Amino acid sequence: MRDDEITDVAAYMADLGRxxxxxxxxxxxxxxxxxxxxxxKIAELLDAGRSQLAEANARDLQAGAAKGLDAALLDRLELTxxxxxxxxxxxxxxxxxxxxxxxIFDLNARPSGIQVGRMRVPLGxxxxxxxxxxxxxxxxxxxCLKSGNATMLRGGSEAYASNQAIASCIQRGLVEAGLPxxxxxxxxxxxxxxxxxxxxxxxxxxxIIPRGGKGLIERISRDARVPVIKHLDGICHVYIDADAxxxxxxxxxxxAKTQRYGTCNTMETLLVDAAVAETILPKLGAAYxxxxxxxxxxxRTCDILAAALPATEEDWxxxxxxxxxxxxxxxxxxxxxxxxxxxxxxxxxxxxxxSYTRARRFLREVDSSSVMVNASTRFADGFEYGxxxxxxxxTDKFHAxxxxxxxxxxSVKFIVLGDGEIRT
Amino acid sequence: MRDDEITDVAAYMADLGRxxxxxxxxxxxxxxxxxxxxxxKIAELLDAGRSQLAEANARDLQAGAAKGLDAALLDRLELTxxxxxxxxxxxxxxxxxxxxxxxIFDLNARPSGIQVGRMRVPLGxxxxxxxxxxxxxxxxxxxCLKSGNATMLRGGSEAYASNQAIASCIQRGLVEAGLPxxxxxxxxxxxxxxxxxxxxxxxxxxxIIPRGGKGLIERISRDARVPVIKHLDGICHVYIDADAxxxxxxxxxxxAKTQRYGTCNTMETLLVDAAVAETILPKLGAAYxxxxxxxxxxxRTCDILAAALPATEEDWxxxxxxxxxxxxxxxxxxxxxxxxxxxxxxxxxxxxxxSYTRARRFLREVDSSSVMVNASTRFADGFEYGxxxxxxxxTDKFHAxxxxxxxxxxSVKFIVLGDGEIRT
Numbered sequence: 059m060r061d062d063e064i065t066d067v068a069a070y071m072a073d074l075g076r077x078x079x080x081x082x083x084x085x086x087x088x089x090x091x092x093x094x095x096x097x098x099k100i101a102e103l104l105d106a107g108r109s110q111l112a113e114a115n116a117r118d119l120q121a122g123a124a125k126g127l128d129a130a131l132l133d134r135l136e137l138t139x140x141x142x143x144x145x146x147x148x149x150x151x152x153x154x155x156x157x158x159x160x161x162i163f164d165l166n167a168r169p170s171g172i173q174v175g176r177m178r179v180p181l182g183x184x185x186x187x188x189x190x191x192x193x194x195x196x197x198x199x200x201x202c203l204k205s206g207n208a209t210m211l212r213g214g215s216e217a218y219a220s221n222q223a224i225a226s227c228i229q230r231g232l233v234e235a236g237l238p239x240x241x242x243x244x245x246x247x248x249x250x251x252x253x254x255x256x257x258x259x260x261x262x263x264x265x266i267i268p269r270g271g272k273g274l275i276e277r278i279s280r281d282a283r284v285p286v287i288k289h290l291d292g293i294c295h296v297y298i299d300a301d302a303x304x305x306x307x308x309x310x311x312x313x314a315k316t317q318r319y320g321t322c323n324t325m326e327t328l329l330v331d332a333a334v335a336e337t338i339l340p341k342l343g344a345a346y347x348x349x350x351x352x353x354x355x356x357x358r359t360c361d362i363l364a365a366a367l368p369a370t371e372e373d374w375x376x377x378x379x380x381x382x383x384x385x386x387x388x389x390x391x392x393x394x395x396x397x398x399x400x401x402x403x404x405x406x407x408x409x410x411x412x413s414y415t416r417a418r419r420f421l422r423e424v425d426s427s428s429v430m431v432n433a434s435t436r437f438a439d440g441f442e443y444g445x446x447x448x449x450x451x452x453t454d455k456f457h458a459x460x461x462x463x464x465x466x467x468x469s470v471k472f473i474v475l476g477d478g479e480i481r482t
Numbered sequence: 483m484r485d486d487e488i489t490d491v492a493a494y495m496a497d498l499g500r501x502x503x504x505x506x507x508x509x510x511x512x513x514x515x516x517x518x519x520x521x522x523k524i525a526e527l528l529d530a531g532r533s534q535l536a537e538a539n540a541r542d543l544q545a546g547a548a549k550g551l552d553a554a555l556l557d558r559l560e561l562t563x564x565x566x567x568x569x570x571x572x573x574x575x576x577x578x579x580x581x582x583x584x585x586i587f588d589l590n591a592r593p594s595g596i597q598v599g600r601m602r603v604p605l606g607x608x609x610x611x612x613x614x615x616x617x618x619x620x621x622x623x624x625x626c627l628k629s630g631n632a633t634m635l636r637g638g639s640e641a642y643a644s645n646q647a648i649a650s651c652i653q654r655g656l657v658e659a660g661l662p663x664x665x666x667x668x669x670x671x672x673x674x675x676x677x678x679x680x681x682x683x684x685x686x687x688x689x690i691i692p693r694g695g696k697g698l699i700e701r702i703s704r705d706a707r708v709p710v711i712k713h714l715d716g717i718c719h720v721y722i723d724a725d726a727x728x729x730x731x732x733x734x735x736x737x738a739k740t741q742r743y744g745t746c747n748t749m750e751t752l753l754v755d756a757a758v759a760e761t762i763l764p765k766l767g768a769a770y771x772x773x774x775x776x777x778x779x780x781x782r783t784c785d786i787l788a789a790a791l792p793a794t795e796e797d798w799x800x801x802x803x804x805x806x807x808x809x810x811x812x813x814x815x816x817x818x819x820x821x822x823x824x825x826x827x828x829x830x831x832x833x834x835x836x837s838y839t840r841a842r843r844f845l846r847e848v849d850s851s852s853v854m855v856n857a858s859t860r861f862a863d864g865f866e867y868g869x870x871x872x873x874x875x876x877t878d879k880f881h882a883x884x885x886x887x888x889x890x891x892x893s894v895k896f897i898v899l900g901d902g903e904i905r906t
Contacts (some may be wrong), residue, residue, distance in 0.1 A: 067708040083823060087847050160846060161564045166868065172857050177845065181879055266877055285709065285880045306902030313904035361697065400509060408898075421601065421897050422584060423511050433596050433900025440903070443598045444590065455605055455688055455893040456709045457881040472867065473845050474832075476857025478730030480737035481866070 061218065063235035063246045065455070074210060076260025077240035078183045082208035085241050090157040092235060093204055100231030101146045103190050104196065107227050111137055114336045117190070128180040134190045135217055143194045145224075148447065152200040155446040157239035159206040162473065167425035173475040178468045180206030182264040182443050187212045187255050187278060189270035192220035199228050199242045199269075201449050205467035208241045210263060212256055214270075222246065222339075233366035257282040267450055267462075287462060289427075289453035291377045291403035293323030297394040300412035306432055307334075307410040311342055313434040314408065316349050320379045322451060323406050323428075323438040327374060327384045331392045332358070335387045339363055351381045358387040374401045393418050398424055403450040404453040406430065406438040427453050427460035488671045498634060499686025501664035502607045509665050510604050514581040516659060517628055521577035524569045524655030528620065528874060531651050535561055538647035539616070539649045546640050546798075559613045559627035559641055569617045572871065576624040579870040582888045583630040586897065602892050604630030605732030606688035609680050610873075611702060613694035616644035622691075623652050623666045623875050629891035633689060634664045636680055638694075639672035646670065681706040689873055691886075704721040711886060713851075713877035715801045715827035718859045721818040721844070723835035724757040730856055731762055731834040732769070737858040738832065740773050744803045746875060747830050747852075747862040751808045753818045757784070759811045760797050762788055775805045782811035798825045814822035822848055828877040830854065830862040851877050851884035 064070045085093075104111070115137040122132055137145075158178050165175030175454040178425045179437050184207045195211055202209040213221040217438050231240050258265055260283055267287045268278045276433055279286050298307045314325035330338055331458030335350050335358065343363040353359075354367035366385065374397070387478035388394045391409075398407055408430035409420040417431045428438040438461065440448025445463030452458045488494045498681030509517075528535070539561040546556055562567075564589030582602050584701055599806045608631045610622045619635055621791045626633040637645040649668035657663050669676050681690055684707055691711045703710050720738050724732045738749035754762055759782065767787040770777060776785075778797050779790035790809065797808040798821070815833075832854035833844040841855045852862040864872025864887065876882045882890030 083849075085848070086849065087843070145864075166835070168866065168868055170861065170866060172854075172861055172866075177853075179846075179879075182849070298683070303902065309902055309904050310900075317905050372839050384492055410902075421605075423507070425507075425510065425603070425606070426895065428896040428898060429601075430596075431900060432896035434904045435899045436905035437594065437596055437898055437900075437903070438896070442592065442594060442596075449552055454602075459893055460896040469883055471850065472852040472884040473864070474852060474854035474857045475732075476855060476861075478727065478733055478856050479861070480733050480858045481741050481860040 060424070061247050064249070067247055067249045067251045068239045068255055070247065071245070071252055074243045075183070075259050078208040078210050078243050078260050080187070081238040081240040082180065082182050084238050085203070085206045085208055086204065088237060092237060093157065094153045096203060096232050096235035096237050098147055099187070099202055099234045100196070100228050101149040101153070101198070102148070103227040103231050104142065104146050104224070107223065108139070108142055111142060111220065111223050114219040117219045118217055124290050128214060131190055131216070135192070135220070137192055137220055141193055145196045147199050149200045151267055152204050152447055155464060157204065160466050165475075170481070171477065173477045175473050176466075176470045177473045179471050181467055181469050183208045183210060184467060184474045185212070185263040186264045187256065187266060187268045187270070187274070189214045189274065190217050192217045194269060195221045195224040195244065196228065197447070198449060201447060201464060202467060203241065205464045208243070208465055210243045210245065210256060212252055213393055214243040218248055224386070253399065254281070257284065262286045268407060269450060285449060285457065287452050287454070287458055287466070289322065289403070289405060289451050292324065292405040293327065293375065293377050293401060293403040294323060295327050295329055295398050295402060295408070296325050296435060297329040297398070297409045298331060298334065298338055299391065299409055299413060299416055300330060300331040301413040301416065302334065302410040303412055304338060307338055308342055308345070310408065310410050312345055312430065312436050314436055315346065315351060315383050317434070317436050319381050323435050324379070325383070325435050326376065326378055328400065329386050329388050329397060331394070332387050332389055335359070336362055339385070339433065341454055346383060347468070349381070351383050353385060354425065355385040356371060356387055359385045377403070393417065395420070402426055405451065406435045406437050408433055427451065483617070490674045490675070491671055491678055493533070494671065495669070495676055495683070496686070498667045498697045499607070499683050502632040502634050502667050502683055503834050505662040506604065506606050507663040508662050509627070509632055512661060514629065516661060517581065518577045520627060520656050520659035520661050521573055521624055523654050523658045525573040525577070527651040527655050528566065528570050528573065528648070531647070532563070532566055535647050536565060538643040540789055541643045542641055549640075551640060551773070555614055556641070556874075558807060559616070559644070561616055561644055562698065566615055569620045572621050573624045576628050576871055577630060579888060581628065582892050590859070592906070595901065595903045598895050600894045601897045602889075603895050605891055607632045607634060607686060608891060609634045609687040609690045611677055611680065611690060611692045611698070613638045613698065614641050616648060617830070618693060619645045619648040619668065620652065620711070621871070622873060625871060625888060626762065626891060627665065628854055629888045629889055631665070632678060632854065634667045634669065636669040636676055640857070641835070642672055662847070664792070670713045681708065684708045693874060709881065711874060711876050711882055711890070713746065713827070713875050715831060716748065716829040717747050717751065717801050717827040718747055718830045719751050719753055719797065719822050719826060719832070720749050720859060721822070721833045722755060722758065722762055723815065723833055723837060723840055724755040725837040725840065726758065726762070726834040727836055728762060733764055734832065734834050734856065734858050735766055736769055738860055739775060739807050740860070742859050743805050747859050747861070748803070749807070749859050750800065751810065751825065753810050753812050753821060754798045755815055755818070756811050760786055763809070770807060775807050777807055777809060779809040780811055783809045795870050801827070815843065819844070826850055829875065830859045832859050851875065874899040
């Protein structure tokens with residue numbers, strides 16, 4: 059169905075939902091070989107469909123330019139040949155990952171005679187709500203397919219034609235591999251009511267994963283009637299302990315801030331133990347300044363670093379996503395962990411120390427999705443962690459936490475193997 | 483604070499929440515020895531406080547009788563000496579269970595040089611909303627304490643004095659063991675606004691576990707602003723396959739219905755393959771009738787069993803919690819699984835079969851929290867599964883699924899151990 063043919067959005071969404079739910083039962087029983095065959099077909103069809111993808115994308119870009127979208131948005135929207143390559147490569151990589159579904163573990167005998175274990179199973183139907191990057195359509199569909207989930211995808215209206223063109227390759231690939239086309243539903247209306255419907259249909263959608271700006275994610279989390287896997291902010295900290303190796307501290311703190319400025323695992327606040335602030339900060343401050351990083355410090359930091367401007371209270375709660383860094387000198391580990399508890403977004407924190415006891419306390423007590431010792435926060439990433447690919451990073455504690463790969467898209471049920479046992 | 487001294491419920495609840503959050507940071511770092519010492523102290527104080535518990539309970543029972551509560555409710559409310567014994571025994575058993583917190587697993591080296599693993603950590607603050615049984619106060623607090631979580635408990639108003647008396651033992655036990663009293667908060671107001679506040683304070687409560695009637699749980703799930711661990715219904719099925727061993731089928735189907743009628747893991751619908759209905763049902767039907775179980779069947783069942791009344795469509799969606807059973811003859815495994823997909827509450831289903839292939843399909847494809855082969859559904863229980871104790875049974879797929887023990891009250895974060903690695 060095309061956008062202009064959909065008049066009753068609620069009925070249309072309910073239909074898509076019913077189809078997705080039915081398809082998810084077929085996907086649950088699909089073998090690894092069937093799912094991989096579909097992924098390879100999809101990659102093949104994306105490759106064969108390059109000219110159609112480029113045409114559709116050109117229509118989106120033209121419409122976007124006519125609507126006056128800014129350059130950054132138009133850039134995100136563009137499907138260059140290189141981005142199509144990366145999209146195809148991503149699908150092939152997911153085909154090569156191990157299938158998490160059906161794994162049985164912890165199967166133990168009980169005194170009653172039954173054996174009790176756990177089996178990894180798909181979540182069911184995953185709803186993805188995303189903004190302008192059309193490559194998300196293929197990435198998300200492939201991850202969900204491999205983990206045995208049906209998908210309902212709602213992309214940004216500015217990428218409508220591109221998303222539909224990608225969806226057409228995906229659905230043909232599914233059918234050619236003997237799986238239902240309805241396993242990947244791409245919402246074909248740009249009506250915003252579709253989003254409201256998606257986040258409130260627990261009978262058809264088991265979990266929503268929003269990808270996009272903080273405003274979108276906050277709105278969806280507030281209104282959703284189903285669980286949401288999300289992260290809002292990445293306010294990440296590096297704490298340089300009194301017993302830090304100065305060279306490791308320099309390298310980690312520099313890399314965590316400057317390797318890329320716009321990513322969620324970039325450090326936004328550096329905490330330094332007062333005992334080493336005067337030896338650590340001057341060299342580090344000079345290196346930041348040389349790279350054009352603006353420094354905002356506590357009074358003690360400003361005493362040590364002439365280049366630092368005074369930080370305000372707001373700085374400690376800000377994700378700059380820019381060459382700006384706040385720096386605070388603290389009295390020790392407890393004050394550092396208090397600062398983190400008060401200001402972190404629960405994404406990633408790292409301690410630099412040679413102290414076994416303080417490393418152990420930091421690992422245990424800091425309540426973030428990734429907690430590190432002597433490593434750059436920039437490592438918090440599904441590829442770096444060996445998950446193969448990620449659908450997002452969760453800063454929630456419930457269900458999946460940290461980078462979410464195939465396993466995060468599954469659930470675990472109990473299985474019981476008996477021989478006619480009854481309970482007495 | 484006492485009930486009649488609390489005038490601003492919102493401010494009172496916000497205070498409790500802040501205290502619980504602060505206490506949860508202390509519990510996260512508490513050692514296993516400290517948590518166990520507190521549990522043993524609590525058990526000791528409950529034992530020493532028997533007369534105070536009995537007095538408080540007598541006040542609740544008297545007030546309940548005066549308010550005209552029915553006999554079943556008054557029975558649930560009563561703290562007999564045997565129930566106090568069981569409550570103390572439960573706390574001691576939880577002290578003896580292994581501590582899930584701090585476990586590190588899947589620690590693997592990555593090509594970058596970092597080691598990446600997972601660490602099991604507390605969820606934070608668990609809110610429990612429950613009805614008349616005061617023993618839940620001790621059970622829930624003990625499970626949450628052992629798993630490193632702070633607790634906010636809101637029991638039924640009819641059990642107010644009993645819950646406060648139990649809470650006093652718990653809080654004294656915590657303090658005597660050097661842990662904060664605020665780690666277990668018992669809401670001291672009977673104002674219903676307290677429940678509304680509890681389910682909408684994500685800054686202070688990480689998860690809500692409602693325990694009680696379906697109405698309470700539905701209301702809380704609908705309105706909660708934080709994740710909810712719950713199960714609504716137990717509409718459990720046993721499917722007797724064409725290749726079932728007749729004796730196992732007889733034993734399992736009889737036990738699943740009649741061992742106890744009022745539990746959530748009791749079978750409510752029996753499905754029988756048409757190929758064996760005439761050999762299996764007569765003996766089974768006679769056994770049910772002898773035990774006073776009312777039978778409601780599909781037309782085919784009614785042909786075979788004279789005692790069966792015709793089932794209505796509603797029967798397939800009803801949790802009787804009573805000596806009533808619906809029976810349906812089906813054409814085979816696929817029809818049985820279609821029936822289960824349409825009518826099950828996702829709690830527990832069991833197949834009786836000697837067929838390897840059908841057992842394997844049933845295990846994989848049935849989407850319930852427990853899926854069994856040749857075993858009574860009555861085994862779906864934390865103790866029977868070896869979890870030691872359970873705080874409830876979850877029929878959701880997100881986070882915990884099935885009986886929820888200590889592990890279900892924890893989350894898992896990523897940890898990274900490096901040696902100064904940076905990302906390039």
